[in-house]
Amino acid sequence: MRYDAAMITNKPVPTLLLILLTISRSPSQPFSLSSTCKARILVLSHPELGKVTDESNAVVGGFSFGGSTAGLVAVENQDKYKAAVFVDGWWR
């Protein structure tokens, strides 16, 4: 069964509830997607994190399609990573 927006929005009562709930869930500070960006910049430019990170002791890992990504990274950069972890890697 495919779940999509039409399942909900083609019914009048749930549609009304959806609208009401969406309005009530839209405060002055809405769901900000760029907060992830800000956090990323914060981490990458963190003055202390660079000092304590040992890049020569790096491990690459990934889940599913990320597992195949990690595999590719590990194979292409064998001298830069100490280990590779694949969680349910996506292989064929």
Next chain:
Amino acid sequence: MWQITLLYWFTVPFLFLIPLAYAKVPRGYTDATVKPLEEGEKTYPLLIFSHGLSGTGDEHGLMGATLALRGYVVAFPHHSDLSSSLCDVIVPGSSKVQHKLYKHPDFHNYDLDLRQGQCEWRADEVEEVRRRGQTAHRQA
């Protein structure tokens, strides 16, 4: 049966409306101080973890927070090759943010090189994270 239908309409639609911004990763902070190094400890190992297809780095946040607590510097990048359900990218040369959503492949004219190309793109991004760490280390 009508009770189940009623329950469905009054519960399931609301689940779609819960924004992920309301989800909190336990022991995950954006303003945390770095744990001081213990005696004999010079640096922390780095772990870079790639998310799955249609996933995001956030979905592994709990694992990342736990590993960070155990003395790893962890990086969970969002991949910008349109294989992530949501990835926001800063447009070069500006402060604008571009939201990249998951793109379904065209199953009628399926490109056999699509996933291979995405995998290579993602591998480059993982390497970039490691290189950025090195840059931060030099600047520090």
